Amino acid sequence: MDKETLVRIVLAAAIIMVMWWAYDAYLAPKPPEPGTAPATPATPDGTKVGEGEAVPKPPPGEVAADLYDLLAAGATAPADPVVLGSDLPVGPYDLEAEVHPTGAALRRLTLARRDFFKTVADRDQPADQRKPMHLVGPEAPEPVLGVEELRLRLDGREGWGKVDLTGVAWRVGHVADDHASAVFEVDVTDADGAALATVRHVYTLLPRSAPAGDAEADAVPQFELRTAVEVEALDPRVESAYYVLRGPSALPREGQRRDYRRAVVGMWAAGSVDVERYDGKAALKGKTPRIGPDMAWVGQEDKYFCVVVIPLVPSPDGTQVIPTAAPGAGTFAAGARVAARTVQEERQEVPLPIVRLESKAVTLEPGKPVRHEFVVFAGPKDPRHLEAYYQAIGLDKLVVWSQCCIPGMAPISRLLLGVIEVFHSVVGNWGVAIVMLVILLQIVLLPVNRWSAKSMAGMQKMGPKMQEIREKYANDQKKLQEEMAKIGGFKAFGGCLPMFVQMPVWIGLYGALLVAIQLRHSAFLPAAWIPDGSLFLQDLSAPDALIHWSEPLYLPGQDIPLLGWLIGAIQSMLGGGGGITTFNILPLAVGILMYVQQKLMPMSSSAAANPQAQQQQKMMMKFMPVFLGVVLYSAPAGLCLYITTSSLVRLVENKLFRHRWVEEAKGDGPTPSEPNGSGEPAQKQSLVAGRKKSIGERVESWVKQKMGEAQKQQKGDRRNK
DSSP states (O other), rough: HHHHHHHHHHHHHHOOOOOOEEEEIIISOOOTTTTTTOOOOOOOSSSSSSSBBOOOOOOOOOOOOOOEEEEEEEESSSOEEEEEEOOOOSSOOOOOEEEBBBTTTEEEEEETTOOSSSSGGGGGSSSSSOOOEEEEHHHHHHBBEEEEEEEEETTTTSSSEEEETTTTTTTTEEOOOTTEEEEEEEEEOOTTEEHHHHHHHEEOOOOBBBBOSSHHHHHHHHOEEEEEEEEEETTEEEEEEEEEEEEEOOOOOOOSSSSOOEEEEEETTTEEEEEEEEEEHHTTTTTTOOTTTTTTEEEEEEEEEEEEEEEEEEETTTTTOOOOOOOTOOSSHHHEEEEEEEETTTTEEEEEEEEEEEEOEEEEEBBBEEEEEEEEEEEEEEHHHHHSSSGGGTGGGGSSSOOTTTOHHHHHHHHHHHHHHHHHHHHSSSHHHHHHHHHHHHTTTTHHHHHHHHHHHOOOOHHHHHHHHHHHTTHHHHHHHHHHHTTTGGGGGGHHHHHHHHHHHHHHHHHHHHHOOGGOOOOOOOGGGSSSSTTSSSSSSSSOOEEEEEEEEEOOOTTTTTTTHHHHHHHHHHHHHEEEHHHHHHHHHHHHHHHHHHHHHHHOOOHHTTTHHHHHHHHHHHHHHHHHHHHHHHSSSHHHHHHHHHHHHHHHHHHIIIHHHHHHHHTSSSOTOOBBBTTBBBGGGGOOOOOOOOOOOOOOHHHHHHHHHHHHHHHHHHOOO
């Protein structure tokens, strides 16, 4: 790279950083002031009540009118929380739900500790001593599934009456003996204390089912929580009602490289469900559109888990079931909206998405309660489970196989994960299974690598002729291409073919390792082999963590304008969203092995004949290993293990086979310095080792040979005379 090119790159980077800084400082939407609800396009009519409080959209066909307050009459004091199900490793439940009477809201939702646990250190603990994995926990920004607002329309009165039920102590109506269900209720009154309606909130947990028998091994995991909102009119003046329900809260972050937390919405389109995703930043800046009645479900997701609320539709037998086709007017939901709430996480203020469900207006009659039911799926994003039970409503699309914005990688990712699972069933170790995948792929690619080595050896012989053509036809690109095509000069990519072939494998494996919940907290090395407290290769879905520490380290200078943007990007690659907490050896090994591989590879023919190209290639040899090490520094250890093993196998392959392949390439035809029968250098006949001559080349060679023989005969005749 010459000095002029380097200056251009630096100037371009500086201009980009200035533009980014100017946009963020002066043009980007600002977050709301503390103490106010975030602005969101979900405010349907622009009406405001109080400071920063958005008014939900009126029911379809209604005109926004004045609102007046109603009152809630519940318990005199909140009762103790009600716990449904169990998170114990042995038991009939896969979930434990804690519902607090204040707001009748879900304060905690925990996975049973038989299969899932919080940290990798819990893996080696007895099951009953593992830290529980909360999908909704004490750190959640707000309670879940509370009725945030109820609206009632009264006969003889303009507008809608409203009441917020999240801060009210609901009465605990009934709790089942097996703690599988509980009912909460509260009354709504007018300003004079006259009872207008009763609202009930019902929670039910389902136990595991065992369709193949009663054995625990045959039990099908059950990650469903059933809940219902029931409104019953007590006064004939009550004509209709609708409500706003809080959706799932953002899941706890597990400390991955990226923050994968998103609000997710399933939308019906042409008979199937498409998934839309919204992060906290987009919601904070008002970039989330209003979600209409075509919504199939709404929820939150992380890298491996999700919590999704699915509105049900009435069936002919009077029950309510999960819709399996476009519901139209079948569900109770009129739509949803996505906003954001800013929380403090470590040293950063992080915007987290929050969701709200809005019901349709329903007509009420005294003594005829209206009941809306929905399912809350709270569990792992296991593609097998989601495809088996929730494919009709598109929950299986929460598993994103194609990564890096490259479409069409899902089949490759699924195939690679399937092969790894087969190997794992044999050896019982996910890391060894990845190594076996490397060996299998290298065996499959052996013919490609052999062809590549021979191609590069042939290209070495073409170097002088290619440089001669470039100089001769530097100003005639058409003629240059014709001459290069004659000698096969455009076959130079053959040496890079193995890398091109392996790139889809790397990308596909990266996607598979990101979504494969089987690899979460899966170890490569037995814990007994490493010192106590070490996490080295104990979690293939996280960095290898040769050395780890509890207090995060942050790169200095992130507060400096412009420069801080670049340093922050490097910090993100090294330590993810938080500071650097581990020293990872595998990414460094990947960079070193890549440098060694480049040193052992012969220089391309174009670079060998061009000093400037030689200099650029040397700079790339120094830059690419460093760049790859930084990019992969906080990548999953499983991916780094694959690349490291692949590089080692390639080095062994070079040692054992490449020299033999190069010699074969040299022996496939005469070298440029070897003369042939026509007296012409072999370089002028076939410059590509092993390349079959065309018909024109054969005719030309035969004519030259005959002319040479005729000339020799004429010279001999002259001497004889």
